[in-house]
Amino acid sequence: MQFHSGSASGGAGGRPLAGGNRWRRMIGMSLLCIPALVLAQSSPDSTGAAAAPTAGNSQASKAKPSTTLGEIIVTANRRREPSREVPMHVDTVQAADLQKLGASTLSDYASYQPGVFFASSGGPGEGELIMRGVSTGNQTSPTVSVYLDDVPVGGSTVYASAATFVFDAALMDLDHIEFLYGPQGTLYGAGSMGGLVKYVTNKPDASGFSGSAGFDISHTQQAGMNYTERATLNIPLVLDKAALRVSVMDQHSAGLYRAVGETPSNGDNRTHTQGVRAQLEVDPIDKLTFNLSAMVQRIAADGLSMADYSLATGQPVSGGPYDRELNHREPFTQTLQLYSFHAGYDFGWANLDWISSYQNFVNHSVQDYPDGFLALYNQIYPSLGGDSALSSLYVDSQYDVHKASQEIRLTSRKGDHFDWLAGLWFNREDEWEQYALQGANLPPPGRSILLQQLVSSRFEEYAGYGDVTWHITPTIDLAAGVRASGNSQQLSNFEDGSVAGSPGGFRESMISDDITKMLTASYRPDTTHSYYMRASTGYRPGGLQAPVQSTIFGSNPNAGDTFGSDTLQSYELGYKGSHLDGHLNVGIDAYDIEWHNMQLITYTVGNAIIENAGDSRIDGLELQATYSTGPWLLSGSGAYTDARTLQGNSQQGIEDGARLPYSAKETATLAAKYNFRLAGEAAYAGANLRLSSQRNAGFEGDASDPNFNLPGFAMLDLNTGMTLRSGVSVDLYLRNALDRRVAIGTLNSESVSFLASVGGPMLVQLSTPRTLGVSVNVPF
Numbered sequence: 001m002q003f004h005s006g007s008a009s010g011g012a013g014g015r016p017l018a019g020g021n022r023w024r025r026m027i028g029m030s031l032l033c034i035p036a037l038v039l040a041q042s043s044p045d046s047t048g049a050a051a052a053p054t055a056g057n058s059q060a061s062k063a064k065p066s067t068t069l070g071e072i073i074v075t076a077n078r079r080r081e082p083s084r085e086v087p088m089h090v091d092t093v094q095a096a097d098l099q100k101l102g103a104s105t106l107s108d109y110a111s112y113q114p115g116v117f118f119a120s121s122g123g124p125g126e127g128e129l130i131m132r133g134v135s136t137g138n139q140t141s142p143t144v145s146v147y148l149d150d151v152p153v154g155g156s157t158v159y160a161s162a163a164t165f166v167f168d169a170a171l172m173d174l175d176h177i178e179f180l181y182g183p184q185g186t187l188y189g190a191g192s193m194g195g196l197v198k199y200v201t202n203k204p205d206a207s208g209f210s211g212s213a214g215f216d217i218s219h220t221q222q223a224g225m226n227y228t229e230r231a232t233l234n235i236p237l238v239l240d241k242a243a244l245r246v247s248v249m250d251q252h253s254a255g256l257y258r259a260v261g262e263t264p265s266n267g268d269n270r271t272h273t274q275g276v277r278a279q280l281e282v283d284p285i286d287k288l289t290f291n292l293s294a295m296v297q298r299i300a301a302d303g304l305s306m307a308d309y310s311l312a313t314g315q316p317v318s319g320g321p322y323d324r325e326l327n328h329r330e331p332f333t334q335t336l337q338l339y340s341f342h343a344g345y346d347f348g349w350a351n352l353d354w355i356s357s358y359q360n361f362v363n364h365s366v367q368d369y370p371d372g373f374l375a376l377y378n379q380i381y382p383s384l385g386g387d388s389a390l391s392s393l394y395v396d397s398q399y400d401v402h403k404a405s406q407e408i409r410l411t412s413r414k415g416d417h418f419d420w421l422a423g424l425w426f427n428r429e430d431e432w433e434q435y436a437l438q439g440a441n442l443p444p445p446g447r448s449i450l451l452q453q454l455v456s457s458r459f460e461e462y463a464g465y466g467d468v469t470w471h472i473t474p475t476i477d478l479a480a481g482v483r484a485s486g487n488s489q490q491l492s493n494f495e496d497g498s499v500a501g502s503p504g505g506f507r508e509s510m511i512s513d514d515i516t517k518m519l520t521a522s523y524r525p526d527t528t529h530s531y532y533m534r535a536s537t538g539y540r541p542g543g544l545q546a547p548v549q550s551t552i553f554g555s556n557p558n559a560g561d562t563f564g565s566d567t568l569q570s571y572e573l574g575y576k577g578s579h580l581d582g583h584l585n586v587g588i589d590a591y592d593i594e595w596h597n598m599q600l601i602t603y604t605v606g607n608a609i610i611e612n613a614g615d616s617r618i619d620g621l622e623l624q625a626t627y628s629t630g631p632w633l634l635s636g637s638g639a640y641t642d643a644r645t646l647q648g649n650s651q652q653g654i655e656d657g658a659r660l661p662y663s664a665k666e667t668a669t670l671a672a673k674y675n676f677r678l679a680g681e682a683a684y685a686g687a688n689l690r691l692s693s694q695r696n697a698g699f700e701g702d703a704s705d706p707n708f709n710l711p712g713f714a715m716l717d718l719n720t721g722m723t724l725r726s727g728v729s730v731d732l733y734l735r736n737a738l739d740r741r742v743a744i745g746t747l748n749s750e751s752v753s754f755l756a757s758v759g760g761p762m763l764v765q766l767s768t769p770r771t772l773g774v775s776v777n778v779p780f
Helices: 019-041 058-063 095-100 106-111 371-384 750-757
Strands: 090-094 116-123 126-131 144-148 174-181 195-201 210-220 224-238 242-253 258-261 271-285 288-301 307-309 323-326 332-346 350-368 390-412 418-441 447-473 476-496 504-523 529-540 566-579 584-596 599-603 608-612 616-629 632-645 666-678 681-692 713-723 729-735 743-746 762-766 771-779
Touching (some): 090 095, 095 174, 106 116, 106 126, 116 743
Parallel strands (some): 144 195, 307 323
Antiparallel strands (some): 116 126, 224 242, 242 271, 288 332, 350 390, 390 418, 504 529, 529 566, 584 616, 632 666, 713 729
């Protein structure tokens, strides 16, 4: 890749055994390694280099060498520190680099990260993130958390359909995106079992006025023109004391998919994204900082980015590869309003952070049912109590999440012997779902509501967490962390309609708790090499559900009105190093993940039952490397992921050893960039090749959630550009230059999966065809 990976460019930093035994073994391994590491570092430093001092920490820096492989600053450990000092796999991607490649959605951002996959369920904002293969396909709640700076965005539970709707940030005044691999439960809590994605914004600058304006124009084959306008202003209010930063953007994407049938339309998935963000930062005294931010982003799509495919043959069934037969339009909107307040105070011996946030996250979608199911209903509607035959049948649903969070964190200065961090966390989510299965009547015209559900829930999470790092010697660190979390949940449901059975509802509540742990040992013998061992855990909270005791596939003795947390333990070994006088930077890690009591979905007619069923194991290897020489920058990253079940589920037809969904065994990204001068101006030309082996969209043999094969692919992207002395930059890009058309995702939903299993079409998303574009940015 031409992106600079945090772990590549710098470094520091079958049957499962019982979790307790593994933890004791990990601790024992760490302690046994310490004498050997001490002996290894007792010889003089071959480089003779001293660590570069950091602000406010000159003594610690003099006592402790630090690698000098790169200065990418990340916040993975809730501290601002070079990525080379973080003892885990962390990648960073600069927003400017994504913009030069024409990347504009979360699906684009993730596609350059081997081991990371965005399983789209319809377009921007619809889908789930998967890291290191931690996925069951049709998820209950997320396994990857999404943060905007220090604030988690979106719902945390199944009640909010949080694994279906994810915050899809446009490149609106972003500085970079951080990808944290592996469970992050100690510092980030529930839902970060596979990893975490953090959008990091640019902060206001009180030293002077600045700004930028720009636009993108591109053309996608078979779709049409896309365009984006953006602008940012940084306005000092009081010199060196207060500043306001405002950003706006407007993005239009041409529709690629075509609706046929009763509601024909070209460009059925046209998408319009708008956003505005404002940040006010005030530093009344040197040690005190206030930051107040507000943002609104809205995604509006005319329809789903999905086409009709046969589950049996994998071929399109409604005409062309991007065609979808529709009786009713399928608009989608996602709106996020997010407000946050961050106060920081430097006591000298520690920094205090007070972070409060409130958000309103609304997702509204419509999904049409195919003709086969509509015809079946029209034959049997009298027996179901229906009023008349229908000309269309569709689901209209809205999920509204109101989320307030509060975090108080105290972080010590870097010390000669110990560093520590401690915090308190509180989160409250109120969620409302409005779900209606309805259709348009045949003459006389009208509308029939067959099923209506009104669901409300509350999820409250409270936690205390902390970690401590012991600098055993100037080159050896041992760190341990723990997080104790509790949550209370309430769920109420009311349903009515001709197919609802007996009208009525229920109200339930529960309380549960979970503990996550982390242990790392790191060894930095000199300024160019770093080794680490890491053990960590993660979890997703259990929850409540409708008390349905059977399914259309037979009785299910495991079904109940609650389901428990699923947990995992991860063990990772890694190395980060610099070679050839800093020209070659390498990062490599291997990991073993044990996933217990997986939350799986079994389908019923009108309901989905969640149960804890079986264990899985994931083994993997990840590699990142960059090599620079003269005008050339060559980079590559790859991941091998072996994700499979240890125990199957006979109720659902999942066998022992079945591959986990969306876990390609091999993925890689290769890139080359050449810098040169053109008419005296700085210019470059680059190429990126994205590779992936075959994936499954579900479990092979699953009776209620059928699998669709997603073939392997190779995608080539090209770009070139120049930056003038004035700072104006012009970039040309060609995405999917070879115009590969392959399936990259399916719509994982109860209705689609059920209908596909009885002969209906599977809804599939294909790669976007060749796109040629230009991006212009004008700073001032």
